[in-house]
Amino acid sequence: MLQEFPEENIEALATGAWILGTGGGGNPYLSTLNLRRLYAEGARIQILQPDELEDDDMVAVVSGMGAPLVGQERLKDPRHMARAVELMEDYLGRPFRAIMALEIGGANALSPFLAAALLGRPVVNADCMGRAYPEAQMTSFAIGGLSMFPLSLVDVRDNEVIVTRAESWKWMEKVSRAVCTAVGSTAATCKAPRTGREVKDWGIHDTITQATELGRVVLEARARHDDPVAAVLDHAKGKQIFRGKIVDVDRTTTGGFLRGKTVIEGIDADRGATLELAFQNEWAVAFRNGEPVAMTPDLLCLLDSVSGSAIGTESVRYGQRVSVVALPAPEILTTPAGVAAVGPRAFGYDIDFKSVFK
Amino acid sequence: MKRIGIDVGGTNTDAVLIDGDKITASIKVPTTQDVMSGVKSALAHVAAHIGDTPRPLDAVMIGTTHFTNAVVERARLERVAAIRIALPTGASLPPMCDWPEDLYRAVDPMIFMVHGGHEYDGSPLVQMREDEIREAAMKIRDAGVTSVAISATFSPLTTECEDRAAEIVRSIIPEARITLSNSLGRIGLLERENVALLNASLQSLGRTTVQAFKTALAEIGLDAPFFLTQNDGTVALADVAAANPVFSFASGPTNSMRGAAFLTGLDDAMVVDVGGTTSDIGCLIGGFPREANNIVHIGGVRTLFRMPDLLPIALGGGTVVDPETGAIGPRSVGYRILHEARVFGGQTLTTSDIAVAAGMIEMGDPSLVRDLDPTFVHDTLARMRAMVAENFDQMKTSAEDVPLIAVGGGAFLIPDEVPGASEVLRVENAGVANALGAAMAQVSGEVDQVFSDMSREQALAAAETEARAAAVAAGADAGSLKVLEVEDIPIAYLPGGARRVRVRVIGDISFG
Known part of the structure; x- marks a missing residue:
């Protein structure tokens, strides 16, 4: 049964998605503005549960691709996200039953909503990361060994590209990234279409609801002047890794990643200790006094200790009072195949994955 | 060097006359309803001390809250037109799409979106459609x-589109006052455009305000060049500043920090400016306030431009203390403190009452707070100290202890010892710190751009050259320029080792 996504949930979804972005995925502010305007014009989004899909239904998987900085100048327009979906339908010769997010973390959590508002389709309550990751092979569909093609990519200037085949998920990432760069490092994409069966078997379910609920507890705690970080921990069954103050941020760009580390000096119970958070677009590994204590695929979230708002790897700055919180990863990411795709070694850290929840 | 500095605040208008680095005269008068009569009486007082020396007055520097107040009050703003050159991007988020409704109505904008703009690497997004700009200009006219x-x-990278559009608009509306977003803001189209639109809405007020100051100066018989102080602790010639009122938005707190630097002789320190309702904590680097590199909301509008990095705390001289729980603020009696605070015979317990009870300051009638439980007073003070300490620590840029300068009418609330502070300094003449800060202002130049296909060193050098040129263009003496800030951030995903570099240089005003 379809369920309407009420307007008052937009802010909660954006707040929760930004936390699940684990430092990356882009700030959802502009997407939120877009969705609010669509609602003001009368659009209403219907949410479809994954198990209500027919096995042979077709589902579009959408995301905005590119550099967040470019997105601050070339403002996202829902029409292009919708166009990427239509382009794929034209190519397939079949309509999509529904639209889903590639990643629930960051701005892309709202991407299916923008397309769905214009195309009158429902949004599936699922994604394929359960968080944010930078590359195409880092999805539950890739871990499941599903097909990685075709992919449609739409540029605002009437440039439309379909990548019809790719040898592997990594090649799909490489080829589509090259096209994205050529059109100015921002594009709307519709990833390899999925059947209803595939979404049921390999999608990460219920993540729209999870993000919305997570955002809601933060907003409510803030309104009550309660501790929003405690609310996050309680609601999402997370673990506090560290509490402190940012004393150093070191960023470099290599291989198309924003890499670096931020150093946090402990306060309260962590006084005297230092936590180093290494990142590659997203927070990847936390080292306490040099020892790895938490790592991907567990979700590492850096939250403002007072407001509970997420802090991104591009916006973290000296002096911020922060709480480092780990949230449990979707089960599939912690399987051996999952850890191979998104564990510490996938990001170049020679460490065995050890969950803080085991 | 003889200068007069004036700071027009919400409550008081301060003026000083300085000769070199000596204060020759100073005065504080209440800000009047019409503003200008207060300015005139303050000016007349200090001008009387210029004396008979052969050296004339070099400059008058004025800091004012006129423009901020207009935005906050949604008053005295004018109708504006917005032309955004960005299609086919951004159509769903037109200019001013995230403004508060009342401010939007007050500005009643005409909005046009046309084709054109650039990419992050400076290549054109699409061909700019001059016919669309012409058509918009005719409708505006x-x-x-x-x-x-x-x-x-991407106009901060290449100004070509905005410059050409301005030419076209001017050819159709010769009397147009045009604000280009690249001259004010940084990367982030919506935020930069917001700054440009706020600026456009203040054009008439900018002109009439500068004219009123000019008249006031003429009536006192002062004919020195006159400058308005800016958010970053520098000044601009009044006629230039009138075109960019947004650069005066935070001149009050900035002048107060600069004045604190002058009064203590410290160039690197933290400053806490304690007012009636709130305090601002800022950081002085090389004698200038550290800049905010994040979104700053002005009258409810998101902006990103040259503003000092200030951390407001809900702690001022009029902040209300709950007599049951001892909770501090955020409510304040503000300027009504003279009637409502206990020591002045009122019914409301304020931070000032606690300070009087603790013997930290003498004011009002101390017998009116004698009934307060000493333990309660002690605990409340401890909480105040913790508030200051935590916020102070948050604004510090290093783990080492640094000096903290306390200024403003409520400076007595700041304890003598603050964790993380090497010392807490209080200054004489703190009451006119703002006017002093205005009098001491210099000229700056800034560049904030994405550089690609060059080494980090080359990018930093290129940015510095451009910043120096900008400072000289703004009236700085080239020989006195020094680099104040360098910051660079590599940009994720972009090829060519792209990095965004921000460099700011500063120097003395070039006279003649």
Whole structure:
């Protein structure tokens, strides 16, 4: 049964998605503005549960691709996200039953909503990361060994590209990234279409609801002047890794990643200790006094200790009072195949994955 | 060097006359309803001390809250037109799409979106459609609107589109006052455009305000060049500043920090400016306030431009203390403190009452707070100290202890010892710190751009050259320029080792 996504949930979804972005995925502010305007014009989004899909239904998987900085100048327009979906339908010769997010973390959590508002389709309550990751092979569909093609990519200037085949998920990432760069490092994409069966078997379910609920507890705690970080921990069954103050941020760009580390000096119970958070677009590994204590695929979230708002790897700055919180990863990411795709070694850290929840 | 500095605040108007680095005269008068009569009486007082020396007055520096107040009050703003050069991008988020409704109505904008703009690497997004700009300009002219804000994608990298559009608009509306977004803001189209539009809405007020100051100076018989102080602790010639009122938004707190630097002789320190309702904590680097590199909301509008990095705390001389729980603020009696605070015979317990009870300051009638439980007073003070300490620590840029300078009318609330502070300094003449800060102002130049296909060193050098040129263009003496800030951030995903570099240089005003 379809369920309407009420307007008052937009802010909660954006707040929760930004936390699940684990430092990356882009700030959802502009997407939120877009969705609010669509609602003001009368659009209403219907949410479809994954198990209500027919096995042979077709589902579009959408995301905005590119550099967040470019997105601050070339403002996202829902029409292009919708166009990427239509382009794929034209190519397939079949309509999509529904639209889903590639990643629930960051701005892309709202991407299916923008397309769905214009195309009158429902949004599936699922994604394929359960968080944010930078590359195409880092999805539950890739871990499941599903097909990685075709992919449609739409540029605002009437440039439309379909990548019809790719040898592997990594090649799909490489080829589509090259096209994205050529059109100015921002594009709307519709990833390899999925059947209803595939979404049921390999999608990460219920993540729209999870993000919305997570955002809601933060907003409510803030309104009550309660501790929003405690609310996050309680609601999402997370673990506090560290509490402190940012004393150093070191960023470099290599291989198309924003890499670096931020150093946090402990306060309260962590006084005297230092936590180093290494990142590659997203927070990847936390080292306490040099020892790895938490790592991907567990979700590492850096939250403002007072407001509970997420802090991104591009916006973290000296002096911020922060709480480092780990949230449990979707089960599939912690399987051996999952850890191979998104564990510490996938990001170049020679460490065995050890969950803080085991 | 003889200068007069004036700071027009919400409550008081301060003025000082300085000769070199000596204060020759100073005065503080209440800000009057009409503002200018207060300015005139303050000016007349210090001008009387210029004396008979052969050296004339070099400059008058004025800091004012006129423009911020207009935005906050949604008053005295004018109708504007927005031309954004960005299609086919951004159509769903037109200019001013995230403004508060009341401010949007007060500005009643005409909005146009046209084709053009650039990419992050400086290549054109699409061919700019000059015919669309011409058509917009004709509609603007026909509506009788003369203040126009122009924005374009990546205009901080290349100003070509905005410059050409301005030419076209001017050819159709010769009397147009045009604000280009690249001259004010940074990367982030919506935020930069917001700054440009706020600026456009203040054009008439900028002109009438500068004219009123000019008249006031003439009536006192002062004919020295006159400058308005800016957010970053520098000044601009009044006629130039009138075109960019947004650069005066935070001149009050900035002048107070600069004045604190002058009064203590410290160039690197933290400053806490304690007012009636709130305090601002800022950081002085090389004698200038550290800049905010994040979104700053002005009157409910998101902006990103040259503003000091200030951390407001809900702690001022009029902040209300709950007599049951001892909770501090955020409510304040503000300027009504003279009637409502206990020591002045009122019914409301304030932080000032606690300070009087603790013997930290003498004011009002101390017998009116004698009934307060000493333990309660002690605990409340401890909480105040913790508030200051935590916020102070948050603004520090290093783990080492640094000096903290306390200024403003409520400076007595700041304890003598603050964790993380090497010392807490209080200054004489703190009451006119703002006017002093204004009098001491210099000229700056800034560049904030994405550089690609060059080494980090080359990028930093290129940025510095451009910043120096900008400072000289703004009236700085080239020989006195020094680099104040360098910051660079590599940009994720972009090829060519792209990095965004921000460099700011500063120097003395070039006279003649």
